[in-house]
Amino acid sequence: MGLESNGSSRSVDFDYEPIPRMSNTFMLPGKQTEHELIEGIRKGVYIKSFQEWNIDDKRFNFKAVGNDSYLIKNGKIAEPVKEPSLELTTPTIYGSIDAVAKHVRLMAGTCGKGEPEQDIPVTMGGPAIRLRRIRLGRS
Amino acid sequence: MADLRIQELPTYAVKKAKKYGADDVIVHSILDKTGQVKFVNNEIVTIKNFENISADIFLVKDKKIVATNIKKFTTSEIDKTLSRIFKFIKYIPPTEDYNGIAKDHFHYKKIPNVYDRQIETLGSHSIDLVENAINSALRNGARRCTGVLDFGVTHVYLSTSTGVHAQDQETDACLSIRSFTSKDASGHKISCGTRLIDVKPAFAGAESGRIAQMAINPKKTGAGKYDVIFDPLALGDLLGGVAGATSIYSVESGMSFFKDKLKQKVASSKFSMRDSGRSPGDLASASFDEEGVPTKDTKVIEDGILKTYLHNTSTARKYKTKTTANAGLISPTPWNTIIKPGDAKYQNLIKRVQKGLLVTNTWYTTFQNYVKGDFSTIPRDAVFLIKNGRIAYPVKDIRISENILNLLESISAVGKKAEQVYSWAAEPPNVGNPVISPPILCKNLNITKSLK
Incomplete structure (x- = not known):
């Protein structure tokens, strides 16, 4: 591709082929507090955790369904909301971000790739982000 | 390094664990010898052989359960592992609903067609199978295809503290081929089995190519x-x-x-x-x-x-x-x-x-x-x-x-x-x-x- 290596090759053991893959990957922080992200919303949903994440192999059609989730009314967190479904394209998600919080949270995870499977430890995470004017659905 | 053969390790480890005071022990050693041929864009890109040897140890003392795995087949490794387990086991709570392991004089009836020497000795013939699949896919509409052939043999040896001693061997071969006809049109087929005769590379290639050809211009x-x-x-x-x-x-x-x-x-x-x-x-x-x-x-x-x-x-x-x-x-x-x-x-x-x-x-x-x-x-x-x-x-x-x-x-x-x-x-x-x-x-x- 006419580029230099950025040192991303890793394998699980000496006898497995190295695969270019994520290592410690996180979204860079912005400048606002999470409170400021929330107080700027008149009608919205705060999704703290999610499940049922999947994406197609073009990495285009994305779905995640909120677990620990709350309505936001006039800038304040209100009652819990059940299973808000976020089924969007990748450009819609990243194109809808209008604010990024400054506090980064990291978590341990596993990157699974390869044949045979090479599961490898990674760190991932980022700050809270705010998406504007997106449609939530319940499947 | 190995001073115990794979078939000796389970019996040795079970005896040792009982001396340490284990109530129930199961040791299950596995030798996997596998080969792999990967292909990308119609070309073979990787040929690999793997040999993995390991033993799973399941041990229970006073309803406290420990399960672990070792990869070095030496008496000293077993001693070290058991010593660590018995230090560790003091600090874990019992599993109150644990109810023991099987005890019987089992007879094992042979299952037909789970082992095929042709797979164990497949070697470079694996390349012919992959080329057959690729050519078949291209003849049936694929512009490019990608996939993998995995094949190998597994030997298993088992001993338990209730007197069970058993051994088994199986072979398997799996061909996975994915054909592409455009950026968003593809077809995937798998052909696999425990005998080489069950794996049909020409069929899998043809089917993946045919499906990919039908998938052109999705709406x-x-x-x-x-x-x-x-x-x-x-x-x-x-x-x-x-x-x-x-x-x-x-x-x-x-x-x-x-x-x-x-x-x-x-x-x-x-x-x-x-x-x-x-x-x-x-x-x-x-x-x-x-x-x-x-x-x-x-x-x-x-x-x-x-x-x-x-x-x-x-x-x-x-x-x-x-x-x-x-x-x-x-x-x-x-x-x-x-x-x-x-x-x-x-x-x-x-x-x-x-x-x-x-x-x-x-x-x-x-x-x-x-x-x-x-x-x-x-x-x-x-x-x-x-x-x-x-x-x-x-x-x-x-x-x-x-x-x-x-x-x-x-x-x-x-x-x-x-x-x-x-x-x-x-x-x-x-x-x-x-x-x-x-x-x-x-x-x-x-x-x-x-x-x-």
Whole structure:
């Protein structure tokens, strides 16, 4: 591709082929507090955790369904909301971000790739982000 | 380094563990010799051989359970491991519902067709098989194809503190080929078995090329209710998860939509599923489970009724039933998941559909709620719209967002011809076990797509 290596090759053991893959990957922080992200919303949903994440192999059609989730009314967190479904394209998600919080949270995870499977430890995470004017659905 | 042969280690380790004071011990050593040929864009890019040797140790003292694994086959490694276990075991709580391991004078009846010397000695002939698959795909419409041939032999040796000593060997070979005809048109086929004769590279290549050729220029289609025909490959992911959810471990750990459903209707009466560790030619067949109980053929769902969960000896005693010979000592695990064929020819399945989809593959089957069974899965490779009993055109960018019990209940016809597949992207409760299934027609499933 006419580029230099950025040192991303890793394998699980000496006898497995190295695969270019994520290592410690996180979204860079912005400048606002999470409170400021929330107080700027008149009608919205705060999704703290999610499940049922999947994406197609073009990495285009994305779905995640909120677990620990709350309505936001006039800038304040209100009652819990059940299973808000976020089924969007990748450009819609990243194109809808209008604010990024400054506090980064990291978590341990596993990157699974390869044949045979090479599961490898990674760190991932980022700050809270705010998406504007997106449609939530319940499947 | 090894001063113990693989077949000696289990007996040695069990004796040592008993001297340390263990109540129950099972040691299970495994030697896997596998070969792999990978191909990308019609070219072979990697040829690999792997040799993995390991031993699983399951040990119980005063109902305190430790399970660990060693890779060095020396007496000193076993001594060090047991010493560490007995220091560690003081600090863990007992598992009050642990009920022991199997004890019997088992006789192991040979399962036909689980070992083929042609696979063990395949060597460079594996390249011919792959080239055969690639050429067949290209002759049948593929512009490029990518995939892998895995093959090998597994030797297993088992000893337990209840006097069980057993050994087994199996071979397997799996060819997976994915053909592409454009950026968003592809077809995938798997051909696998325990004998070389079961692996059909020309057929798999031709089918993947043919499907990819049919998938050219996919159109968008709307969200809504559709009848769906699942090809066997698409069911590897879905029904692997159904089988995994019948493990009592899944039920107890809140990972099963079959919780509290024993002896109840959980599927259409047209759907029957058995778990078999003794099915000749099927990938997961083995003479005995991880505590040495001879494997069985178990009716799990019969005419839509859930007949049993999958058990090992300990969980079976807890529920006052018999083991189904599915140890997994911590988690009972399915062997081969076999769906009873129906009477519908493939073309007749399509003719029955007024408005529907033919789904040739799925991936990323993930659950929102394991107990309720709410999930979604992504149709992958070729998907076709069916109108008035005929394939109309390929479609793309859709998702099946459903409830698994609803899907099982919606089965209106089962095809005649079964194929052996497996999910290479299995998410819990799927453990990636082989699924032998014909195509299945489901009515009125919920299709969603990305909102704008």
